[in-house]
Amino acid sequence: MSTIIAIANQKGGVAKTTTCLNLGHALSERGQKVLLCDLDPQSSLTISLGLDVRKLPSTIYDVLLDTKPRVTITDIIRSTRMKAVDVAPASIDLSKAELELFSEMNRERALKDALKPVQDAYDYILIDCPPSLGLLTTNALAAADSVLIPLQSDYLAMRGAELLLATIEKVRHKLNPKLALLGVIVTMYDGRTSHAKDVLKEVRVAFGERTFKSVIPYSVRAKESVVSGQSILDYDAKSPPAESYRSLAAEILAYAQAA
Amino acid sequence: MSTIIAIANQKGGVAKTTTCLNLGHALSERGQKVLLCDLDPQSSLTISLGLDVRKLPSTIYDVLLDTKPRVTITDIIRSTRMKAVDVAPASIDLSKAELELFSEMNRERALKDALKPVQDAYDYILIDCPPSLGLLTTNALAAADSVLIPLQSDYLAMRGAELLLATIEKVRHKLNPKLALLGVIVTMYDGRTSHAKDVLKEVRVAFGERTFKSVIPYSVRAKESVVSGQSILDYDAKSPPAESYRSLAAEILAYAQAA
Ligand SMILES: Nc1ncnc2c1ncn2[C@@H]1O[C@H](COP(=O)(O)OP(=O)(O)OP(=O)(O)O)[C@@H](O)[C@H]1O
């Protein structure tokens, strides 16, 4: 049975997609078989893997909605340049999904049901969420065992976390009693500024134990890696962000063994 | 009659809120009376103005939905520390608005109708949109005369622009024939990196004339100003981002006069 982690935060631009891609690669370096699932209509994860969104025959949109002929998750999964990491890609069509799912039966569990056929094929399934708390993110939270919250080290991002925690609580109460908070990972951290240091302190106070010790530093190499369609672990293996994602993977695996 | 500008981009964290606040202040420095309208459930604009979201008696949510007793836009407007700049605040309730608006009559024009009572009271109304293309952003595009697109100088943000242009075209075709593209403003620009320079070149090729000459530089002072509840023009008046927002306001006013 795979562990399903939703990578979510309705605050935009906090490195959800970057974390999904690089944590996935770091987990595969430690022998885990990983599926990355793109649930964002912007398809940032799919684009970051160098795939041409317009050329994909079918995507997660077709799996979630009852398109004719039926498309299953196995039909859309593709391998990536990373050994032991596959992707379930998205496309722009997904922007229609929230309105179309609205009147479907069991609309919040469309993704949970869609992932069933591959649950035993992967050790980890990481879901990249869009920057909103609509039906797509609700589907991810309903399907997940736990939620990983990337949090940019700035004041506005910190304020958004309250809304997200309230939503997680609601999903746990109404849709998915086992949903746990895996933790908060501070991203794009620039230790030279007192602003980032102050926010990091605040995050550690607010989330305590659930704040990962690993912190992902700000580095333009992370932006450059996207253009080349590679993870930062491939693009610049010894760079500080690559090493931090490896240490995050180690913390998550240690946490799983201890549980 | 005021000019209504929607500040939109479904890509997250590209400085929509920061641009709305600081462009608003820069326009008021040049004698314009400005209303800032927060249409994001995260309420980043409302928070950036130092308001306590939990203490607001009513917000834009109450105006858009037919709550009893009826609340109008004039009931929720508050003044800010900036002379000649008012705000129509948002709160977390707005995250319910997209689903509740779904079955309302004339659902895409709720904001356009809501703003009618104050259209002659302001020279500019700036609408801060959430990072998605759902009913809230559609409402902003249906109400607006033009769209300003903040674009972070990085590859992923550049890819998101195609989806946004397609949505603007659809709204122009079905809801608001006068909707124009005011232009693209490059934000958080770090001129020291070749990545940002390459993206800036690409943006100028893709958008040509519609790329503003002003470019907003990356500066931690912009992040710090939010904590103090001030615009960057107040927090650090001579800083590079403050000066760039002033030059953006000058370009927009010159464009309006020429039109
Ligand atoms: N450690 C880092 N250092 C520098 N830039 C980074 C880092 N991590 C991510 N970025 C860049 O920041 C931008 C935002 O990251 P990303 O797109 O992963 O965020 P997101 O939360 O998925 O955004 P959205 O809310 O739009 O889905 C991207 O351009 C990305 O390349």
Ligand SMILES: Nc1ncnc2c1ncn2[C@@H]1O[C@H](COP(=O)(O)OP(=O)(O)OP(=O)(O)O)[C@@H](O)[C@H]1O
């Ligand atoms: N010129 C700048 N230099 C440095 N940081 C900036 C600059 N402009 C904005 N920021 C910071 O970048 C982060 C994202 O900006 P902002 O919240 O305005 O983006 P947004 O597009 O409104 O995000 P969302 O998609 O969540 O609504 C904020 O922490 C903000 O303070």
Ligand SMILES: [Mg+2]
């Ligand atoms: Mg993303």
Ligand SMILES: [Mg+2]
């Ligand atoms: Mg915003």
